[in-house]
Amino acid sequence: MEGRVAADVRERVNGRGYALPLLAAVAALLLGVLFYYPVATVFVDAVVVDGRLTFGPLLEVLTDDFYVGRVLGFTAYQAVLSTLLSVVLGLPGAWVLARFEFRGRATLRSVTMVPFVVPSVLVAAAFYATFGASGTLNAALSAAGLPTVDLLPSLSAILVAHAFYNAPLVTRVVAAAWESVDAGAVETARSLGASPRRAVRDVVLPQLMPAVLMGAALTFVFTFASFAIPLALGGSQYATIEVFIYSARRQLEYGRAASLAVLETGVSLSLMALYLRYERARATERRGARTLPRRPLVPDSWTRERVASRLAVAGYAAVVALVFLAPLASMLYASVTVEGRFTLDAYRFLLERQTAGAAFQVKPFPAIVNSLLFGAATLAVALPLGTAMGVLTTRRFRGRWLVDALSMAPLVVSGIVVGLGLLRGLVFGVEAFGYRFTVAGAVAIVAAHAVAAYPFVVRTVAPPLDRLDRALVESARALGASRARALVDVELPLVWPGVVAGAAFAFAISIGEFDATVILAEGGGSYTMPVAVERFIGRRLGPATAMGTVLLAVTAASFVVIERVGGEFRG
Known part of the structure; x- marks a missing residue:
């Protein structure tokens, strides 16, 4: 022990013990310059007018029924519906990937996660190619002799696009929790006479519910602060708070844009704090627990339950192909065809x-x-x-x-707010020492x-x-x-x-x-x-x-x- 203490002292004397504090200082400096200062610049615009602290722009938005009721209300409403649809699509995927072992499981898992890394504006283009007036859906309806539909712009298109984008997130969060369910607790319940369904209801579901709720919370944050999809698929009729922030910035109404950004960021940060708290609790509770093994999808003997399970997996694979891959395939098809005719025009x-x-x-x-x-x-x-x-x-x-929360703040502050802050704080320039510094x-x-x-x-x-x-x-x-x-x-x-x-x-x-x-x-x-x-x-x-x-x-x-x-x- 004394030798270790002496080694630590020597290390600090030689300067090597300060490597991590120095690393923290450099990281904090970069985050301060690239993120916290620009975002603070936006928030200042909400409470300062002509150099005076007035809270005027923020109070104007908070007391305006249009922004609080219509804009904020509709943004929350579409985020709730998007979250519900994402959970409905994501939970079956979590069950399939967490509970079954089968050939192609890794491929199915990778395909399921494809939408999560697809650019949002690409999702919008893919949905235009699928559900637009000249999209593949109407082409298929016309070929079948059925009347065409006009789905863009619409709230339904926004909801389905958000589900396309966020259902994989729900799948990933819930599948990780399902794979971490304590097998010992399930076996104890079965040994005490619980049926398989009772064990799932009383043991498994209580362990999964925090993950479901947190997956839903993350989805709500992302859909609440969504910009490209409502902008492209909703238009002015279904504009969210992000679209109004962008519109206010284009009209040079920086105080109004900043005030709306304060409202949006407050909601997002609150939900992200809950998520980080859940993550810390889960890491502590699950460490060292024996987990449930995955069952083979093709067993040695067949029962009604196993046949139903295999049909469910096949159905989920079909949903993945229809919901996650079909829009991208429609976009590729639309890029090389005009009215069903191949062309590179x-x-x-x-x-x-x-x-x-x-x-x-x-x-x-x-x-x-x-x-x-x-x-x-x-x-x-x-x-x-x-x-x-x-x-x-x-x-x-x-x-x-606290360090974890501060480091993850960029995850919930929207790109519109960050871009606006960088524009106001760095591109427009900062005055210091009699000189205006710009980038x-x-x-x-x-x-x-x-x-x-x-x-x-x-x-x-x-x-x-x-x-x-x-x-x-x-x-x-x-x-x-x-x-x-x-x-x-x-x-x-x-x-x-x-x-x-x-x-x-x-x-x-x-x-x-x-x-x-x-x-x-x-x-x-x-x-x-x-x-x-x-x-x-x-x-x-x-x-x-x-x-x-x-x-x-x-x-x-x-x-x-x-x-x-x-x-x-x-x-």
Whole structure:
């Protein structure tokens, strides 16, 4: 013991014991500059007018029945309906993936998660290709001799698109909880005479309900702060609070935009605090528990229950194909057809726009190049920052929950609010020492993308770090390695798959980020592929789906490349 204390003292004297505090300071500085200062700038606009603290803009919104009743009320209403639909679609997937072992399970799990990483504006394009006036649904109805339908814009389209996007999240959260159900408690209930259904009702469901509620809470947060989908599929008739914030910003009504942002952020942060509390409790309660084994889908002997289970799995696979894959397939189909006839006119239009379009028009090649450059720059910022925060949030120290909450705040503050803050705080400039410091729009876009991506890096790096055998680290420390050296040489190599997964998420999120980008790229040449897709939607379906197909291909390729590079390093 005395030897260890002496070693710690020597380490601190040599400066090596301050590696983690220094890491925390650097991470805090980056978060402060890229996130907290810009968001604070937005909130100041809600309570300060001409340099005086008045609360005027905020009070004006809070006392306006239109904003509190119509805007906030409708936003919450569609978020509740979207959440219910997402839970209904997500729970069967959690049951299938958590309880059964079968060939193709990993593939089905991967396909189920595809919508979660698809850019939101791409979802909008896919739904236009499916449910629009000239979409595949109406084409199929016409071929069958049935009357066509007009589903866009509509609340139903918004709800289904939100479910497409968030049902996989419910599946992932609930499946993880289902796989962690205490098998001993179930066996005890059965030994005391409980039937299988009674054991599920009295033992399994109580353990799953917190996960269901938290999955629903996360879904509500994401659909409450959704922007691209209501903007594209709802129009002005079904505008949410995010759309009104964007509209107020375009009309230069920054006080009103900031006040609406305060309302939205307050709701989102409250629900995210509940989710983080659940996560901490779950990590403590489930550690060391024996979990339920998955059953084979094709057993040695058949019973009515097992036949029903197999039919249920087949039905879920059909739902996955219909709900999650059909819209994307419709988008691909629409990009190469016109009235059922194969053609590449949409892609030729993009090429013509590139060579002959006016200077103010969106061109495809700059959009692709900008997206790739922003993705690489985002990776350079978000991956180290997310890894550092993953390390910090898995260390045991007083107040760790506060660090975790502060680090995850970017997950619930919408991209519109972050983009507005970066515009007001960094792009417009900050006066200090008699000089006005400003940053270019492209730099601000990278900052917004890094803020959006880094929480996902934290969430992929932190769990394997938390499960790491601490004896390995202690052995390295006993052999003379400093904390920093043990982190670099022992911990990070063992959790490298999580780092690679975080890199893939960061790059894909940057490629598909739309909310902040559409604010920061407006009027400049820093537009990206999602912005290009949105500019085409509603004007010409063919070019929108063609640009969406290019965006989908680049996003998929980024996952493949990063996974291959990660595999080489892991080997």
